[in-house]
Amino acid sequence: MSRFFSSKYSNLVPYTPGEQPKDMKYIKLNTNESPFPPSEKAIAAALEEAKKLQLYSDPDCTDLVKEFCEVFGVEKDEVLFTNGSDEILNFAFMAFCDDDTPAIFPETTYGFYPVFAELNHVPYKEIPLREDFTINIEDYFNAGGTVFIANPNAPTGIALTPAEVRAIVENNPDNIVVIDEAYVDFGTESSVPLVKEYDNLVVTQTFSKSRSLAGARLGFGIAKKELIQDMNTIKYSTNPYNVNRMSMAAGLGCLKDEEYTKANCQSIIESRAFAMEELRKLGFEMTDSKANFIFVKHPEYSGAKLQAELKKKGILIRHFSKPALDEYNRITIGTKEQMQALIDAVAELLGR
Amino acid sequence: MSRFFSSKYSNLVPYTPGEQPKDMKYIKLNTNESPFPPSEKAIAAALEEAKKLQLYSDPDCTDLVKEFCEVFGVEKDEVLFTNGSDEILNFAFMAFCDDDTPAIFPETTYGFYPVFAELNHVPYKEIPLREDFTINIEDYFNAGGTVFIANPNAPTGIALTPAEVRAIVENNPDNIVVIDEAYVDFGTESSVPLVKEYDNLVVTQTFSKSRSLAGARLGFGIAKKELIQDMNTIKYSTNPYNVNRMSMAAGLGCLKDEEYTKANCQSIIESRAFAMEELRKLGFEMTDSKANFIFVKHPEYSGAKLQAELKKKGILIRHFSKPALDEYNRITIGTKEQMQALIDAVAELLGR
Numbered sequence A, B: 001m002s003r004f005f006s007s008k009y010s011n012l013v014p015y016t017p018g019e020q021p022k023d024m025k026y027i028k029l030n031t032n033e034s035p036f037p038p039s040e041k042a043i044a045a046a047l048e049e050a051k052k053l054q055l056y057s058d059p060d061c062t063d064l065v066k067e068f069c070e071v072f073g074v075e076k077d078e079v080l081f082t083n084g085s086d087e088i089l090n091f092a093f094m095a096f097c098d099d100d101t102p103a104i105f106p107e108t109t110y111g112f113y114p115v116f117a118e119l120n121h122v123p124y125k126e127i128p129l130r131e132d133f134t135i136n137i138e139d140y141f142n143a144g145g146t147v148f149i150a151n152p153n154a155p156t157g158i159a160l161t162p163a164e165v166r167a168i169v170e171n172n173p174d175n176i177v178v179i180d181e182a183y184v185d186f187g188t189e190s191s192v193p194l195v196k197e198y199d200n201l202v203v204t205q206t207f208s209k210s211r212s213l214a215g216a217r218l219g220f221g222i223a224k225k226e227l228i229q230d231m232n233t234i235k236y237s238t239n240p241y242n243v244n245r246m247s248m249a250a251g252l253g254c255l256k257d258e259e260y261t262k263a264n265c266q267s268i269i270e271s272r273a274f275a276m277e278e279l280r281k282l283g284f285e286m287t288d289s290k291a292n293f294i295f296v297k298h299p300e301y302s303g304a305k306l307q308a309e310l311k312k313k314g315i316l317i318r319h320f321s322k323p324a325l326d327e328y329n330r331i332t333i334g335t336k337e338q339m340q341a342l343i344d345a346v347a348e349l350l351g352r
Helices: A040-050 A062-072 A085-096 A112-119 A162-170 A192-196 A225-235 A245-255 A258-281 A303-312 A336-349 B040-050 B062-072 B085-096 B112-119 B162-170 B192-196 B225-235 B245-255 B258-281 B303-312 B336-350
Strands: A027-029 A079-082 A103-106 A124-127 A146-150 A177-180 A201-206 A219-223 A293-297 A315-317 A329-332 B027-029 B079-082 B103-106 B124-127 B146-150 B177-180 B201-206 B219-223 B293-297 B315-317 B329-332
Touching (some): A027 A336, A040 B040, A062 A079, A062 A245, A079 A225, A085 A112, A085 A146, A085 A177, A085 A219, A103 A112, A112 A124, A162 A177, A192 A201, A219 A225, A245 B245, A258 A293, A303 A329, B027 B329, B027 B336, B040 B245, B062 B079, B079 B085, B079 B225, B085 B112, B085 B146, B085 B219, B085 B225, B146 B162, B162 B192, B192 B201, B219 B225, B245 B258, B303 B315, B315 B336
Parallel strands (some): A027 A315, A103 A146, A177 A201, B103 B124, B146 B177
Antiparallel strands (some): A079 A219, A201 A219, A293 A329, B293 B329
16 A cells, blocks of 8 residues: 555455456356357447447447347336446445445345445445345345345345345335346346336346356446436446447347347256256255356365365366355356366265 | 435536537547547457457456556556546546545646546645646645646647656655646657656556547556555456456557557647648637647637537537637547548638
């Protein structure tokens, strides 16, 4: 830290991204990326834009928004695109939390929420999950602050039903509820349709997972017009050109190829079922994940050791050292072949 | 504004980006873009990455940083890449300004500085330019806060010499000086070499102008390691994957084609000299711009009217309604052909 760094941020502990090996020799099951390349339509659209990079991108993302509205059934003033969904989440922390309105989220969830709270100097309250890692929705009724819930949750993969989300939204009439649907496309019902009904709901999603655009950084928020306007006030005061031309075009290309997205999601769902079944046979316990990752532990093999030993075998998975989670590992669902390689490696480690 | 918007931001007045027409039929001289397409090497590199977008980008920008250090003669821990230079500027406002350390900048400069100050709730002081739009450097000696100076300045294009920058840096030993070099490559000497000497200097630049990557959003800051670390604390608490794969690769491609960049800059410098000479013949007065724009007024033709009339003729230029500037227009320097079209149109409007 320099002698000039503002004391406002001197205690900030940044988020730790998952390991990103440079050499590509690993089977990468540690950062919840898609094993499938982006849609050919996304690639082609990005290429077209690459030739026009001397011109600024459209701050309003007009073309992308237009296509998006058709696919998602929302109005153009009900969506805001950002540089990854981390940016829309940060905008929501900025716009809807302050000294009088704390952020409220599960104790076990996306590790960035407490960082956003610290960054923005807003008080926050972490609510423990139940023993089985499920969310007790009543813990969030009349929460007295802005509620952030990842659905499905991370790193457990456990999803709430739309009725449960609705109950949380209805029971916080004077506060915003943000539903972070980064992993929604792998078997969870989206709360996007609820946006039409409630003026206190923000749904965020990303093109990083189901649409294979992690490296393009494209996320979005859906909410009623007034809430989008508030977050646009933040955006236009922070980085009006926050989404670059190529990522905008790639996103549009994806939306014109929703069949590809759906087929990839279906493939992940099948690989997940396969991996869960095989790992259960090997003695693993796991949550009921609806995400493109599973959250598993073995009664006779420590989480940290499994992560370290698999790395030696060329397979990366994610281990969290937080006490409640440290017996577990989060394993991204890849192709069926990648899952088979994982299972073979794990079986060998277990001596089966 | 919604009933949920934090009062922290309710008075925020966002930055207004220049007009971005969707139909491309204008000669666009309003947002300081390059008239030249990006380097073929940049385009090719971006295309390669488009195929790998399912993988996250490298938060450390390792490959880009490596090439950058060779070109710029700095160490890898002395640079930080961001989503456009607006993001590095915001990081500097966050890291180095607070209630005890106001932001200090010219009254006439990049219009985003006061927005960043308001966004971050830091006090700020705007120092008037001299009558002739030059900066009196002594106004910034022992300024008692973090100094932000665009060099060359916007929208005047007037540059400080390295000796003048050095004097400002030396006379603020206990505060950061940020030199915003967005337009440095068109004839201003960079202050990057001074970074080795001073622990209180941050230099920011962008790939948007001289490297034709406005639409890719790629900016950077150069400073001593400790200052970069401070801004990295902000980055990793805001958006670790802030630069996407394609823009990172495009930037690297540009750095491998510096001859192209230099040739384009030289071409702009020649077009600027041509445009200034011809506009002077038509009776315009102007500042001594070292940027890829000129700042001109005509004693017999109002700035607002010129902007409006040129738009009717298919040429966009930028007019600022701020009282001190409203007689002027900022005109981006394009190709010689575009400048000729501008001059012809202006001559017609003036009845010459």
